[in-house]
Amino acid sequence: MQRCHACNRSTRTASRIQADFRPDSCLGSFRIARTLTPILKQRLRSCNGKRGRKTTEGPRMSATAGATKAIVVNGATIETVERGQGRPILFLHPGIGIEADAPVLGELARGGRVVAPSHPGFGTSDLPKGMSTVDDLSYFYLDMLDQLDLNDVLVVGVGLGAWIAVEIAVKNSARLSRVVMANAIGIKVGDRETRDIVDIWALTADELDEVSYFDSASGKRDYKNLPEAASMAAARNREAYARVCWSPYMHNPKLKNRLHRVKLPTLFLWGTADRVLTEAYGRAYCASIAGAKFETVERAGHFPHLEQPQEFARRVLAFAGAPAHAVPQAVRA
Template sequence: MAGLVDTKERLVDVWGGRVKLRFQIVGTGAPLIYLHPAAGLHFDPFLATLAKRYTIVAPEVPGTSPGDGNAIHQVDDLWDLVLLYEEGIRKLGLNGTPILMGQSFGGMLAAELAAHFPAMFKKLVLFDPIGLRREGLPITNWMTTPPPALAALLFKDTSHPAAKAMFTPPADPEAAANGTAALVWALGCTGKFVWPIADKGLRKRLHRVTAPTLVIWGEDDALISSGYAKEFGNAIKGSRVEVIPNCGHIPQLEQGETALKLVNAFLGD
């Protein structure tokens, strides 16, 4: 888990022993499960702040864990991944009913988990989730977007410090090459579950979500139209929808203070 603080690692045997699901854990307090976006797990300032109040429990999509790339071949489709995550989370034996949070690809996966297992989670927070598709609301194919062009898809302001931190390559050429390779591999692993169209019928399952839900979206999201915020809000009964202006696909980084206030207010209810 790349990022700002040291985490504890826990491996959990799942899927009949065919996969060792790796969790990164940090913080103190009530459990909060965080599902990472397509590019993999990175511990950012937003999560670091949440870790002061919650125990962040972050599983890594099989194949994206360093040194275990072949694990992706044990998971055939999205339904396998949903069941695999459910199994791993239950085996952790967390103290209390966890909060569930996901970003983008992780938001879709969080919504699927909350729909399949409604009683399993206390609250649900979704940041710009993929998973729905409607004519007139564009989705950019990130799988075919060259890495240098990703910044403009993810951030409204590509000069934002978070954008620079994410996309400025290391000075060491070998480290830069390894970083690009890891990114491409992670996108390939997660892409397996959404390619060629990131709509696997989630809309018809969202009515099953019973956990109080907060949907946060960047108004200027160039990857997935912010119009989908309303789509998720309409599909999840009683959910709150917040669209943040002057913000791209990653609200918790580009407008971190605003996103944190919204999340803290929601989780504190």
């Protein structure tokens, strides 16, 4: 790996971001890119113009604080966080990515071995050639489960991650035991003239925080002053999210008619303050899966795992039948 003498930044990371981050792509419609693009261009210029000496390949650096490991699946290196031991819990993050030190991972680890990868193209994970849809991501994770030889897997997904989770369950549930879907996207509920999901790429950063969180301050980030790795990861997350969700917007037109194939116990968790999606959308989604249960999470919006991590984990682990001592106590409002 090469590093820049001037800033000691990885030119490999810079090259990957430069290759993936295209302001003229669909991400350009996401207004937050107006803040990130000049910052990234400046940082990339500082690295690409000054090549350092070759050094021994070291551990891949995480985009966020906390321990991570690299898993190679079909030639793609995937940034992965692992916590705990025991029954496998595959945590699939929403479009904003996952931070290695997210409290929810520690809470879930009370009840098993949490495996939380950054989706291909997100964070510092490689983007395999030709991977451009949620359908592609679901097959990728089926390959990952085979490679890691994980069985009796509890799959927990939020937002985009919930969509991926149900696509996996529709295709092949042999290695799965249960599915938890929080504030899930992925299907069309209304008619063609009805917008089911807010057009997030038409919103400013502040407007997006307002519709996404119970407390909008929860989502505010100072992008201009983020560490280099974090700002690059944020840019990759937003472009990768747009890449797989842009068209058709936030859904697979064929998925709704395939949901009858989900035979696993399924729980929908829903942050009641979500204004990206309505609770009615979530209940209609839930009704499309035989036997699925629907529960609400108070004082949380589109990302209940972030705003109410302990309560989120309590619901998940109770649904999974974890021992009582492993389930966090109910949180009092």
